[in-house]
Amino acid sequence: MSAARRARILVVDDEPAARSALAELLKEEGYEVRSAADGFKALGRIETWVPDVLITDLKMPGMDGVELMHKVREQVPDVSVVVMTAYGSIETAVSAMQDGATDFLTKPISLPHLLTVLERVLEHRALREEAERLRGLLAARQSTSTGLTGNSRAIAQVRELVGQVAPSKVSVLVRGEPGTGKETVARLLHESSDRSDGPLVSVGCRAIDDDVLEKELLGSDAAPGYLRRADGGTLFLDDVDALPTKAQRILLRLLQEGVVDAESGKAPVAVDVRVVAATEADIDARVQEGKFRDDLFFRLGVVQIRMPSLKERSEDIPVLAAEFLRRYTRHYRKGIDGFTERALGVLVAYDWPGNVRELQSCIERAVVVCNGNEIEPRHLPREIMQPGRAADETPAIPGSSMREIERYAILRTLEHVGGSTSKAAKILGISPRKIQYRLAEYREEGILPQRARRT
Known part of the structure; x- marks a missing residue:
């Protein structure tokens, strides 16, 4: 049995039949599973049993899934969280992911989709743990083979x-x-x-x-x-x-x-x-x-x-970036702890035609201009803020992330309605505030060169 299959999973759902069925399915797949009927019982569980993944219903009486996620992470900061919703609303799931959920499932849950999501979540977790292990090794000695x-x-x-x-x-x-x-x-x-x-x-x-x-x-x-x-x-x-x-x-x-x-x-x-x-x-x-x-x-x-180009091994970018960050924070005597998730996303999305040397120069510049505790997108050179796919290019399906699909839908709809966020929001079935929030992100990432017109 692989390490992934021995992962600990805590299932939280106020519906007894759904909770029991999901727990049994996961046990049959080789996972170590515990379950809880609500958020309060789940918090009691983790006092003596620490999960790797929390699978929780989004809508529950007393404490909803998002609140539970935050409370669990106060005790288990690195826990991966998958939220379940019976409402079939992408908006609800996306909102939960914006609040910090790792992934989501829509009820009724199919076993193949469940296993696919878990495989993705655990793979991401394994990469994160390996990156942390490497960071520890690299912190112990200055690498001579960056x-x-x-x-x-x-x-x-x-x-x-x-x-x-x-x-x-x-x-x-x-x-x-x-x-x-x-x-x-x-x-x-x-x-x-x-x-x-x-x-x-x-x-x-x-x-x-x-x-x-x-x-x-x-x-x-x-x-x-x-x-x-x-x-x-x-x-x-x-x-x-x-x-x-x-x-x-x-x-x-x-x-x-x-x-x-x-x-x-x-x-x-x-x-x-x-x-x-x-x-x-x-x-x-x-x-x-x-x-x-x-x-x-x-x-x-x-x-x-x-020697492979950095584009060919983009999965190595976070580890390389972390190594350069340590090197230059020591050199410039800066108290920078790491990268924001969005800054790291920008680094991974860029093609790096100058390869490792260009990445090294980019991180040095970011360290010099950063006055906070984390590297943010605004600290990165503007030329790397271009998305991997042009904003007006139809995203490939499969092959595109949900964020790329969402960006394409928002920008093309805004173009269709002449830039009106209220009209675009009505067509897309989302709030104007969300569109405005996304536009602010796109401007910060360099996707939009100037502020879009609001009405």
């Missing part, structure tokens, strides 16, 4: 491959977009090898003129170049695709023969160097075009590691 932090499958595969390759002397070619952590991989390969006591010499191939780069690689007896300075250690060549032809020949000889040319008239010098190269370009195309030697490419790419 670009490789995370729980995603993509970054886990990179870490695994780095661990497998590091002990050998094999050349490695690291490929990926700017800011994904290619230099971090080079550093980890060096530090995890038996060369860690030797030098790690980094060369930016694109930053040095062609004629100068050849001289810098070789150097002289009086002033050894990059290749000889890396003897006994690791040579990291960033933007290796930019190597000029002569420099490619020098590097190929090093990889094939383990020697570099010395000053004129002297024998070649033996050099023990491991080469790690990185590129963000389509180096295969450069080989096909004859701009990069194919024999050198094959030598460099004995092992190739592809």
Whole structure:
């Protein structure tokens, strides 16, 4: 039985038959279940039995589900809450979720839908707990591998491959977009090898003129170049695709023969160097075009590691953001505890074309401008406040969140009625105040550039 199936669930419903049936269904699915007939009895239950999930009816005499949720969270702050409503009103359920509920169910409850909701809630809870565990580990020590932090499958595969390759002397070619952590991989390969006591010499191939780069690689007896300075250690060549032809020949000889040319008239010098190269370009195309030697490419790419973009591993954003937050709150001596839920939502929704490096810069800026205890959306750069889907683009179903669907409905209806919140509210069956509240959120998130007209 999995850890999820052993989760503790407290069912609260004033209808005996519904309460008993739901409890039995959950027990049959392997959950540990307790039940209570009302909010007061539920509060008594949690004094001796702490639930992971509270499933409560929304409308109950004496204490409704929302009030119960708040009282339970006073004692069990991290409890997940699923509210049930017999009224079939999305408005009622959405209102409960705005008050802090994790998810909702509509009566009569079907078993498949119940299990789907619970799976989603418990998965979210597990991710949250794992993030907290990682935060604790990261707080205990300053991470030297920020670009490789995370729980995603993509970054886990990179870490695994780095661990497998590091002990050998094999050349490695690291490929990926700017800011994904290619230099971090080079550093980890060096530090995890038996060369860690030797030098790690980094060369930016694109930053040095062609004629100068050849001289810098070789150097002289009086002033050894990059290749000889890396003897006994690791040579990291960033933007290796930019190597000029002569420099490619020098590097190929090093990889094939383990020697570099010395000053004129002297024998070649033996050099023990491991080469790690990185590129963000389509180096295969450069080989096909004859701009990069194919024999050198094959030598460099004995092992190739592809760094995933941050967009490909968006589930790692909260952990990375938390790590950067700790780093910069210490650096700038700020008392910032974390992110608001909406600020974290903005970070996760953004595509991050600059990858981990851009996220790091964003969090540093937020720490500098924040004067409170939490990072809010207003502390984030305006350019990242754009939604992942254009506001006027029809949301895909399935594939869109309820919030995206709601935003689309509100904005398109407002457009249809010329911006009148009262008319839009009548069409949508919600209150004008709710529309105004949502518009304020959209403006803060950068979805609306200016205030919409109210009537």
